[in-house]
Every structure is written in C-alpha cells, then in structure tokens.
Amino acid sequence: MRAIHLLTLRNSGLGTGRTVDDRMRMRLAVLQTGPGAALAGAAAAWWHGLVSRVPDVPVVVAPHGRHGTRVEDVTVWHRTVAPRDLTEVDGLTVTGLELTVLDASVTLGVKVMDSALLNKKVTVAALDTVQRRNAGRRGSPRARSMLEAMSSGARSEAERITAKLLEGSGFTGWSANTPACGYVLDFAFEASKIAIEIDGMAFHSDAVAFQRDRTRQNDLVRSVQPYDGNP
Incomplete structure (x- = not known):
C-alpha cells in the first residue's frame, strides 16, 4: 500500500460508504510505514x-x-526499539507502556507521567529502567529531567515545584508524602509538627480528586491544635 492511499482513504472512505475512524487511521499509519514499525508518542498513549x-x-x-x-x-522516527520495549495492543504493535509514557510526556507534558503514576500504570523505577535503555532517543534529555523531578517523591507538578523551592532555600527536616492521621501529607516538618498542603484544581486528575483533597485537609485541620500565635 503506497502512501497516497492513506490520503485517499481518509478523504473518500473505503469504497463501502465507511469513513476511516481514528483507530483505523492508527493501524494504517503503522501498516504503511512498513515491517518492524510501531505506533509511538502521543498516538501510542491514546492507543x-x-x-x-x-x-x-x-x-x-x-x-x-x-x-x-x-x-x-x-x-516517522527512525530508531531501533528493543523488542522488550514494544508490545501488541488490540492487534497493533505499539511502544511499551513505560516508553510510551516517557515519549508522550515530552510531547504532551508532564501530566501524562503524573497521571500514569497516580493511577499505578507505571512506576518511577520502571520508567527509569526504560529511560536508561533508550537514552539516545529523541526527547530523552527532557524525559530524564522529568524523572529526576519525580525522584523528590512529590506527586504533582505543583508539589515538585514546592520541593524544588524548599531544597533551593536550604530548608531541611522536611519530607514529601508523609503519612499522618490516616492521610498522606504533601509535605511535613515532623519535628516542628508543621504540615504543608498544596492545592489547585489544575494539578488534580479530576474534580472528584480535588474535592477528596479538600475533605482530607478539613479532617487534618480538625485533628490538630490550632496555632494561637504563641511559640
């Protein structure tokens, strides 16, 4: 099948009154590229x-x-991907989950990596292994910087920014994602009994997650003694 056929199929259907939907378009893209091809990047993330x-x-x-x-x-990106970093999903060869998360995060932003980690699709350790194995690929430096930010333990972009500010300002004695009162605090200075919670709809997966964090904060406030201004 020549490249021009994809353009013709997309514009006129398959000769049976059926238009080419997105899933068929992805299949055609891989098929037309040739043997050994695999869907990658944002398209693989969608798949x-x-x-x-x-x-x-x-x-x-x-x-x-x-x-x-x-x-x-x-x-078309010309690079040889190790078989272990390829997989088949619904009959189509695509990059494996970890490599897909890394590549799509470079294209679409860190939210892809955040969401995959939050939903336990991948782990930082697994991402790091695949990143090292594919270090020379397009976008590798940016993916590496995202992974380094993840190593702080902060779960969202806002929390990673806060961690960087704390580190850059010389604060010590703090930890990220600290268990307390049945919840996990964003940041805590345990010796001083100080908790820092980062809020904002933009850094939550959805409105339900945002409201869950607000409920958690209200419970935490009720569980501690209010600060009265005295040391």
Whole structure:
C-alpha cells in the first residue's frame, strides 16, 4: 500500500460508504510505514488509553535502515526499539507502556507521567529502567529531567515545584508524602509538627480528586491544635 492511499482513504472512505475512524487511521499509519514499525508518542498513549485525545498526525517508529515510500500525515522516527520495549495492543504493535509514557510526556507534558503514576500504570523505577535503555532517543534529555523531578517523591507538578523551592532555600527536616492521621501529607516538618498542603484544581486528575483533597485537609485541620500565635 503506497502512501497516497492513506490520503485517499481518509478523504473518500473505503469504497463501502465507511469513513476511516481514528483507530483505523492508527493501524494504517503503522501498516504503511512498513515491517518492524510501531505506533509511538502521543498516538501510542491514546492507543494505550493514557490520554483521551488522538493526535492529528501520529508518530510511528521504524527500524534504522528503512527506506520506504514517504507516508502522508504520519511522522516517522527512525530508531531501533528493543523488542522488550514494544508490545501488541488490540492487534497493533505499539511502544511499551513505560516508553510510551516517557515519549508522550515530552510531547504532551508532564501530566501524562503524573497521571500514569497516580493511577499505578507505571512506576518511577520502571520508567527509569526504560529511560536508561533508550537514552539516545529523541526527547530523552527532557524525559530524564522529568524523572529526576519525580525522584523528590512529590506527586504533582505543583508539589515538585514546592520541593524544588524548599531544597533551593536550604530548608531541611522536611519530607514529601508523609503519612499522618490516616492521610498522606504533601509535605511535613515532623519535628516542628508543621504540615504543608498544596492545592489547585489544575494539578488534580479530576474534580472528584480535588474535592477528596479538600475533605482530607478539613479532617487534618480538625485533628490538630490550632496555632494561637504563641511559640
């Protein structure tokens, strides 16, 4: 199948009155790229169910040395991906979950990595292993910096910024994600009995998660003695 066929199929259907939907478009992108190709980046994240929006132009990785016909409406990255970092989902070869999270986070932002970690799709350790194994790829430095930020233990972008501010200001004796009163505090100075909670809808997965954090904070406030201004 030549590249021009994808453009024709997208514009006129399959000759049976059926238009090419997004899933078929992803399959065609991989098929037309050739043997050894795999869906990658934001498109793979969508295929894995990590994000809800399908990209207009999917990214497909193809082995080094591929010299096929240029594929319309597809970005082809030439790199050889180890078999262990590829998987098959619904009959389509895509990059593995960890590599997909790393690549999609570079394209779509750290929220992809945040969400995957929050929902226990991946772990920081597994991401780090795959990152090291694919260190020379496109976007690798940015993915590495995101992982280094994750090593602080803070779960969201706002919490990572706070951790960086605390570290940069020379504060000591604090910890992130500290268990207390049946909850996990964002930050705590345990010796001083000080807790810091980071709020904001932008850094929660949804409105339910936002309200859950507000309820948690109210419970924590009721469980401690209010500060009266005296040391």
